Amino acid sequence: MEEDLSAHRVPRSRPRPTALVAALALAAGLVVTSTTAQSADAAAPAAVKAVPATIPLTLTNNSGRGDQVHVYVIGTELSSGRQGWADASGAFHPWPAGGNPPTPAPDASIPGPANGQAKTIQLPKFSGRVYxxxxxxxxxxxxxxxxxxxxxxxxxxxNANILFNWTEYTLNDSGLWINSTQVDMFSAPYAVGVKLPNGTTKTTGHLKPGGYNAFFNSLRNQPGGWAGLIRTRADGTVLRALAPGHGIEAGALPASVMNDYVNRVWAKYAAEPLTVTPFADQPSIKYVGRVSGNTMNFTNTSGAVVTSFQKPDSDSIFGCYKLLDAPNDLVRGPISRTLCAGYNRSTLLTNPNQPDTSNANFYKDAVTNHYSRHIHAQMADGKAYGFAFDDVGAHESLVHDGDPRQAYITLDPFN
Structure with a gap:
């Protein structure tokens, strides 16, 4: 899980959204475990359908900006495991050998649509990104x-002074998964969609009217150093807000920002049990956590210790890694994903039975992931990938279909 979606080398990576992990694992014939099993379940019946080698991807530019848009389709070709890029026709081009120090990659850019226009290219069977x-x-x-x-x-x-963003996707024989992600940053607004065989379209990622500016204004006014996540160009152009884990890495957000909440969680579950039921469709699988010293031990229904977690720091919580590592297994990963969601949404103190999947209970504590809170507050459908396991309880901005006819990316207004 400590790799980025397209399996490319990056300076620092975040866990993949689990629905996309499920898609990739299904393609490889692996066992899939997820806090939201619906993605894998939905994909399985579609495996018998012949998804074509490419599907149309229509990019619509409603940004209101006059800048030239450049588009990139990069990832891992699932049929071969090779890494590379695709041109507008969907043809695969493997990356050449690199060097040390790094050498420039080939120009993989595709001219995007002008403001008010649309352009259709072909999306290949990749696990990858569209930048x-x-x-x-x-x-x-x-x-x-x-x-x-x-x-x-x-x-x-x-690329620090370039205005850009990306979507993550997997297209394989089980269908298309495509998301609107803020796991690493909140930046140029966009939405994604998939056209179903009956002609209807599923979409997600649109902001509320005025939601772009409302998000940045909310973050600017959030006490505790959260305004430090905002990055602007020298000319004053707002470029992005870093995700809080990256903000800690960059020294823009205090590394102790979640400590008070963690301390209170630790005190609570030293005195009482925390019950985790990680699979909604398997309610009999339960794990009970109790704190002893610096360790939270989880036992199964037989009372045997199955995994343990050290007291997490803020970076581990925001990144859902390190002290909250979530391997794609049947025990530790599902428990860790549940804890990660509980910490980011600050539901662990209010509900000793996790996951708490009601968004009415999310982000109520003064110490919480305010970055994710403000993103969700501005999404038209309330869904986002504000952190890596925002799919716990199906609150993620992802669409899927097992027999996709077309994919969409809409570049939305900066207002």
Missing amino acids: FSYGQKLVFKLTTGGLVQPAVQNPSDP
Whole structure:
């Protein structure tokens, strides 16, 4: 889980959204475990259908900006496992060998649509990303280990002053999964969609009217250092808000920002049990956590200790990794995903039975993931990937269909 969606080398990576992990694992014939089993369950019946090698992807530019848009389709070709990029026709091009120091990657850009226009390209069977940038092309480089993707938490990254964003997707024989992600940053607004065989379209990712500015204004006014996540260009252009884990890495957010909440959780569950039921469709599978010293031990229904977690720091919570690592297994991963969601949404103190999947209970504590809170508050459908396991309880901004006819990315207004 400690890899990015397209399996490329990145300076620092976040766990993949579990629905996309499920899609990739299904393609490889692996056992899938997820806090939201519906993605895997929905994909399984579609495996008998012949999803074509490519499907149309229509990009519509409603941004209101006059900048030239540059589009990139990069990822892992699922039929071969090779990493590379696709051109507008969906043809695959493997990356050449990289170097040390990194060497420039081939120009994989596709000219995007002008404001008020649309353009259709072909989306291949990748586990990958579709990047889009405004005004400038992105800088990609290759090392001996593969592609180095943008890491904008690093101010010296060559893409740090470029306005851009990306969607993550998997297209395989079980269908299409495509998301609107804020796991790493909140930036240029966009929505995604998939056209079903009956002609209807599922969409997600649109902000409420005025939601873009409302998000940044809310973050600016959030006490505790959260305004430090906002990045602007020298000319005053707002570029993005870093996700809080990247903000800690960049020194923009205090590393102790979640400590008070963690301390209270630790005190509570030293005195009483925390029950985790990680699979909604398997209510008999339960694990009970109790704190002893610096360790939270989880036992199964037989009383045997199955896994243990050390007291997490803020970065582990926001990134759902390190001290909250979530391997794709049947025990530790599902428990960790549940804890990660509970910490980010601050539901662990109010509900000793996790996961708490009611968004009416989320982000109520003064100490919480305010970045994710403000994102969800501005989404038209309330759904987002504000952190890696925002799919716990199906609150993620992802659409899927087992027999997709077309994919959509809509570049939305900056207002």
